[in-house]
Structure formats: structure tokens, C-alpha cells
Amino acid sequence: MISTVKTREIYKFLRNMLQVNEIRENKEVFIQALTKRGLDVRTEFEAVLKADEDRRGTQAQLDDTLSQSNKFSKEIGMLFKQGEVQKANELKQKSVELKETSKVLQEQLNQATERLQQLLYDLPNIPHESVPAGTDENDNEEVFLEGEIPALGDEALPHWELAKKYDIIDFELGVKVTGAGFPVYKGKGAKLQRALITYFLDKNTEAGYTEYQVPLMVNEASGFGTGQLPDKEGQMYHVTADDMYLIPTAEVPVTNLFRGNLLMHNELPITCTGYTPCFRREAGSYGAHVRGLNRLHQFDKVEIVRIEHPDNSYTALEDMVEHVKGILRDLKLPYRILRLCGGDLGFTSALTYDFEVFSTAQDRWLEISSVSNFESFQANRLKLRFKETDGRNQLVHTLNGSALALPRVLAGILENYQTPEGIKIPEVLVPYCGFDMIS
RNA sequence: GGAGAAAUGGCAGAGUGGUCGAAUGCGGCAGUCUUGAAAACUGUUGAGGGUCACACCUCCGGGGGUUCGAAUCCCUCUUUCUCCGCCA
Numbered sequence: 001m002i003s004t005v006k007t008r009e010i011y012k013f014l015r016n017m018l019q020v021n022e023i024r025e026n027k028e029v030f031i032q033a034l035t036k037r038g039l040d041v042r043t044e045f046e047a048v049l050k051a052d053e054d055r056r057g058t059q060a061q062l063d064d065t066l067s068q069s070n071k072f073s074k075e076i077g078m079l080f081k082q083g084e085v086q087k088a089n090e091l092k093q094k095s096v097e098l099k100e101t102s103k104v105l106q107e108q109l110n111q112a113t114e115r116l117q118q119l120l121y122d123l124p125n126i127p128h129e130s131v132p133a134g135t136d137e138n139d140n141e142e143v144f145l146e147g148e149i150p151a152l153g154d155e156a157l158p159h160w161e162l163a164k165k166y167d168i169i170d171f172e173l174g175v176k177v178t179g180a181g182f183p184v185y186k187g188k189g190a191k192l193q194r195a196l197i198t199y200f201l202d203k204n205t206e207a208g209y210t211e212y213q214v215p216l217m218v219n220e221a222s223g224f225g226t227g228q229l230p231d232k233e234g235q236m237y238h239v240t241a242d243d244m245y246l247i248p249t250a251e252v253p254v255t256n257l258f259r260g261n262l263l264m265h266n267e268l269p270i271t272c273t274g275y276t277p278c279f280r281r282e283a284g285s286y287g288a289h290v291r292g293l294n295r296l297h298q299f300d301k302v303e304i305v306r307i308e309h310p311d312n313s314y315t316a317l318e319d320m321v322e323h324v325k326g327i328l329r330d331l332k333l334p335y336r337i338l339r340l341c342g343g344d345l346g347f348t349s350a351l352t353y354d355f356e357v358f359s360t361a362q363d364r365w366l367e368i369s370s371v372s373n374f375e376s377f378q379a380n381r382l383k384l385r386f387k388e389t390d391g392r393n394q395l396v397h398t399l400n401g402s403a404l405a406l407p408r409v410l411a412g413i414l415e416n417y418q419t420p421e422g423i424k425i426p427e428v429l430v431p432y433c434g435f436d437m438i439s
Numbered sequence: 440g441g442a443g444a445a446a447u448g449g450c451a452g453a454g455u456g457g458u459c460g461a462a463u464g465c466g467g468c469a470g471u472c473u474u475g476a477a478a479a480c481u482g483u484u485g486a487g488g489g490u491c492a493c494a495c496c497u498c499c500g501g502g503g504g505u506u507c508g509a510a511u512c513c514c515u516c517u518u519u520c521u522c523c524g525c526c527a
Contacts, residue, residue, distance in 0.1 A: 059488065060495090062496075067496065074458075074507095262486085
């Protein structure tokens with residue numbers, strides 16, 4: 001867990017991470033919305049409001065004490081100038097007493113603030129109104145379906161067997177070098193993967209996203225900023241010697257590029273893309289569902305991130321969805337889009353669309369992209385704001401999505417494009433690969 | 440890794456114990472002028488907490504200390520820059 005000293009700093013940094021005022025004003029609406037996640041936060045909200053009241057009360061007392069103390073100090077200064085040393089010394093004594101009082105109050109205030117923060121950061125984001133209620137992936141709502149599922153017949157092989165047959169991915173070698181979940185790509189497999197990365201980046205930059213290359217390890221503050229910490233601490237690899245985390249997605253370093261910024265309104269929107277390997281511990285997953293490329297500890301992903309004016313964030317979300325659709329159409333892969341239900345929605349997200357490609361040989365859908373609007377949830381933690389035209393500072397909305405995650409796209413291509421002669425390369429990728437068949 | 444310097448508002452950059460939340464410039468906003476724009480001129484402009492609104496409190500890289508009083512003095516951490524060394 002987090003060391004005590006650091007916790008203090010983080011709390012300070014994250015102050016007011018979910019605005020208490022909003023909870024006060026929209027209490028019932030929020031409580032209602034959170035039932036979609038299967039949560040009853042009534043008692044939590046009461047505790048928040050109570051803690052906030054405590055905090056404000058203590059702050060008021062402290063302010064009064066400090067105010068008095070400041071006045072004395074000024075008077076003392078004046079008295080010394082006028083040569084009234086005795087009077088000054090009397091005041092000094094009083095001032096010392098006030099200082100004692102303020103020390104105690106300060107400590108109380110720190111505690112009250114920590115208590116409030118603790119309560120606040122345990123609360124997940126408020127689901128958007130379109131989010132269906134539900135408990136797990138079975139309640140997700142299919143909103144779009146496109147593409148043709150090829151008829152391959154019984155002899156169709158799952159991708160891990162194709163990988164072996166054509167010697168393009170070696171899972172055992174990865175086990176030797178590192179462990180399960182760290183595959184080695186080889187020959188045309190490696191080339192195809194590199195082609196996909198380049199192709200995705202080109203698509204994204206053509207659509208106006210600025211390409212970034214970012215660090216693959218992040219510090220604690222970044223983890224908090226995008227919401228991976230403390231909620232998902234166990235899912236990230238932690239380099240304890242230097243107290244850094246291997247990134248689980250480019251979202252973390254890319255979004256944190258803007259942490260703490262006060263942007264001008266005309267700087268919005270900011271759109272970024274970046275390719276990174278991603279590292280996930282994914283503890284506790286076993287069985288056929290994690291075979292081959294289905295679930296890995298290290299995988300490649302090209303991410304898109306947007307920082308938007310709150311009024312535009314849902315338009316932006318639709319725009320991102322259309323963008324990802326375009327890529328899948330290019331690749332001619334059958335896919336569907338799901339609107340995640342409350343129970344399946346990530347802690348930090350207000351609305352998420354999952355893209356799934358149909359994996360023909362496995363006869364199942366594989367998630368290859370997740371596009372989310374976090375509204376002001378991350379911005380609040382990141383202290384990422386912009387100056388409105390009226391001069392007021394407001395939190396931005398952040399969004400991100402995969403465009404795309406590599407392994408399952410690769411799995412989808414291998415399985416859907418398999419022929420008796422070998423694996424055909426999707427037309428758009430041929431120029432990037434330099435070959436049109438893996439055989 | 441060794442030696443030195445530095446960290447101030449959106450940016451640049453003054454300020455070394457008491458009316459400093461902080462000069463000045465740029466940028467932003469509003470206005471004058473203009474057919475419109477630019478330029479020029481005038482005004483305005485840090486953030487957080489708190490309040491119905493004031494008052495008031497906090498913040499000059501982070502943390503701690505000295506003092507009645509700290510941007511200013513001390514300790515410590517972090518970061519940046521310059522020079523040297525090492526290195527893909």
C-alpha cells in the first residue's frame with residue numbers, strides 16, 4: 001500500500017476530487033444512477049456530507065484563530081516601530097497561545113479532510129443516463145452489428161494452432177524467457193503485428209490525433225490521476241525498488257501528460273494517440289478463455305485519448321466510435337458494439353462502448369476496443385481544467401479508446417482469414433506487410 | 440556518479456524578515472477607435488477553501504523548523520539547468 005507520508009501529499013493533490021457540492025445538490029439523482037451499478041450508496045453519501053460538514057466547521061474555527069493571530073502580528077510590528085516594546089511583548093504572549101490552539105485545530109482539520117477524501121475516492125463514477133442497469137456482461141446491450149462471419153467449416157483452427165502451424169507466434173518460448181502470458185512473435189507474425197501498429201497509428205493521425213511516445217512506467221500520482229490507483233492496485237506490475245508501475249494502458253501516461261494543467265478554452269479539444277506495450281497482472285484468470293492471445297500479461301495497443309469541453313464530450317464519444325468502426329470496416333472483420341451495463345462499467349467511466357470481433361474458430365466474441373467517456377471523473381483527480389470564455393475555471397472531460405488492441409485483432413485476422421492455402425492478409429495491410437499470405 | 444546554480448501567478452521575470460498575494464512585460468478578457476481586422480490607447484485579469492453575499496483563511500517546487508511575523512533565514516526531499524565523468 002501507499003506510505004503514510006506520500007498519502008498526505010496525494011490527498012492534498014486530490015483535494016475535492018469529486019465535488020462535494022454536487023453530491024449535496026444532486027444527491028437523489030446520483031444515488032438513483034448508482035443503483036445501475038448495483039450499488040446502494042445512501043449511507044456512503046450521508047457519511048460524505050457529514051464528513052464535509054465536520055471539515056468546514058473545523059476550518060472555520062481554524063480560520064478565526066489564524067485571523068486573530070495575523071492581526072496581532074501586524075499590531076506587534078507597528079508597536080515595535082513606535083517603540084512600545086512592553087505592549088508588544090504582551091501581545092506576543094497572546095500570540096503564542098493562539099499558535100498552540102491553531103496547531104491543534106490544524107491537526108483536526110487534516111484528519112477531517114483525510115476522512116472525507118477517503119470516503120470520496122471510494123465512490124465510482126456516476127453512470128450516464130443511457131447506461132442500462134445490470135450486474136454483469138450478460139446485461140450489456142448490443143447496439144450495433146456489422147460484417148460477415150465467414151463460413152469456415154469444421155476444419156477451422158483456433159489462432160493458437162494456426163500460430164504454431166505457420167510458426168509465427170511461440171508461446172512456449174515466452175514461458176521460458178519470462179512466463180505464461182508473454183508470447184514471442186516471430187517472422188511474418190512479428191511483421192504483421194508491426195504492420196498493424198503502423199496502420200492503426202496512421203489511421204489515427206490521419207483523423208487528426210497527435211502521435212505521442214510516452215514512458216512505459218508511471219509514478220504513483222499518475223496512477224491516481226487516471227483512477228487505476230487505489231482501485232486496481234493489484235492489476236498493475238509494481239516496480240517496488242523505484243516505486244513505479246508498468247502501465248496497463250497508454251491511457252495512463254498519455255492522459256497524465258496534462259495533469260494539473262489549466263488550459264485555455266481555445267486549446268480544446270486535445271486529441272492524442274500513442275502505441276505502447278501494456279502490462280497487466282490479471283491475477284486469478286485461468287482456463288480456455290485465456291488461451292493463446294485471448295488474455296496476456298503483455299500486449300500491444302494503440303490508444304486514442306481526447307480532452308474535451310464538457311458540452312462536446314458525448315459528440316466526441318460518438319466520433320470515436322465511428323472512427324473505430326472505420327478501422328474494423330477496413331480490416332473487414334465482423335464485429336459488434338456493446339453498451340456496457342452498470343455492473344460491467346469500469347469504476348472511472350460514465351459510459352463505455354465495447355467493440356468485439358467475432359472469432360470464428362473459437363465461436364466467440366473477443367473484445368478489441370473499449371471506448372469511454374469519463375466526464376470529469378479523471379479531470380477531477382488530475383486537476384485538469386480549462387478557462388471558460390467567461391473566465392471561470394472548469395473541469396474538462398476526458399475520453400479514451402483503443403484503436404486498437406493488437407492481440408485479439410491478430411487472433412481475429414488469423415482465424416477469419418484462414419484458408420486451406422494459408423492465412424490471407426487483409427487488403428489494407430498488404431502494403432504495410434509486404435506480403436499477402438502467411439503460408 | 441562528482442562540482443556548482445536554480446525552482447515565484449497561463450508564460451517570462453522582479454522581489455532577502457513586517458501593509459507582498461507579490462513590481463514589470465507578454466498572453467487572456469472587456470471597452471475606445473475601425474466597414475471589419477490589426478495596431479494603438481484605457482480598464483481588467485492567479486488558485487483553493489469559506490459565505491446568500493461580504494468578512495476571513497490558505498497557497499511563491501514538496502515536507503519540516505526558527506520567529507509575534509517567512510516568498511525572503513535554517514534543515515530535508517524532489518526536480519531543472521551548467522560543467523566534468525560514463526554510456527545506447
